[in-house]
Amino acid sequence: MIAVVDYGMGNLRSVEKGFERFGFDVRVTNRFEEIKNADKLVLPGVGAFQDAMNGLRQRGLIEPIVDWIQTGRPFLGICLGLQLLFTKGYEDGEHVGLGVIPGKVVRFHFSEEGTSEKLKVPHMGWNQIRFRKRDNPVLRSVPQDAYMYFVHSYYVCPEDEGVIATETEYGIPFTSMIWRNNVFATQFHPEKSQQYGLAILKNFGDL
Numbered sequence: 001m002i003a004v005v006d007y008g009m010g011n012l013r014s015v016e017k018g019f020e021r022f023g024f025d026v027r028v029t030n031r032f033e034e035i036k037n038a039d040k041l042v043l044p045g046v047g048a049f050q051d052a053m054n055g056l057r058q059r060g061l062i063e064p065i066v067d068w069i070q071t072g073r074p075f076l077g078i079c080l081g082l083q084l085l086f087t088k089g090y091e092d093g094e095h096v097g098l099g100v101i102p103g104k105v106v107r108f109h110f111s112e113e114g115t116s117e118k119l120k121v122p123h124m125g126w127n128q129i130r131f132r133k134r135d136n137p138v139l140r141s142v143p144q145d146a147y148m149y150f151v152h153s154y155y156v157c158p159e160d161e162g163v164i165a166t167e168t169e170y171g172i173p174f175t176s177m178i179w180r181n182n183v184f185a186t187q188f189h190p191e192k193s194q195q196y197g198l199a200i201l202k203n204f205g206d207l
Contacts, residue, residue, distance in 0.1 A: 005044070019201055030059050091107070119170065156178070
C-alpha cells in the first residue's frame with residue numbers, strides 16, 4: 001500500500017490519481033496507523049515551508065514520518081515534500097525542517113546584471129532535468145533532458161552533493177531531484193509531468 005500524507009496542503013488527488021493509473025493501492029491519509037503500516041510513503045505539498053511544518057506538527061506526524069523513513073522503506077517527496085526533508089527553510093524567516101537531509105532551502109534571487117534574461121519568480125512551467133546519477137531506479141525509462149513541470153520560488157541546497165540525482169537550469173543550476181538510499185524526492189511535479197513524470201510514479205510504485 002502507498003500512503004500519501006495529508007497534512008492540509010498539497011495536490012493530493014492528482015498524486016493519488018497518478019498512482020491509481022497503474023493499479024497501485026494508494027490511500028490519502030493523516031492516520032498514524034495507516035502511515036505506520038504503509039509499504040511506501042509519499043509526502044506531496046504546495047505552499048509555504050512553515051505552514052507545512054505546522055500542519056505536520058498539529059497532526060502529530062513529524063516523528064512518525066522521520067521514523068518511517070529510517071525503516072528503509074521507499075519514500076517519495078514531491079515539491080514542498082522535497083524541501084521539508086531538509087534541515088532549515090528560509091521562507092519568511094528561518095524555520096526547522098524534518099532534518100532528514102542536511103542542507104537548506106533558499107529563494108531564487110536574480111538581479112538584472114546577474115542573468116542574460118529577466119527571470120520570473122516563481123519558476124513556473126516546463127524545464128529540463130539533467131542526470132547526476134544514472135542508476136536511479138525511479139528514473140528508469142526517463143531520458144536525459146526530459147521536460148518536467150515546476151512551480152516553486154525556493155530550491156534546496158544539499159550539504160552533500162552526492163545526494164543530487166538531477167539538476168535543472170533556471171538562471172543557475174539547482175537541485176531538481178535527490179536520491180539517498182530509500183529516499184527519493186523531486187522539486188518538479190511528476191503527477192503533472194505527463195509521460196515521463198508518470199513513469200517516475202510507476203517506477204516508484206514498482207520498487
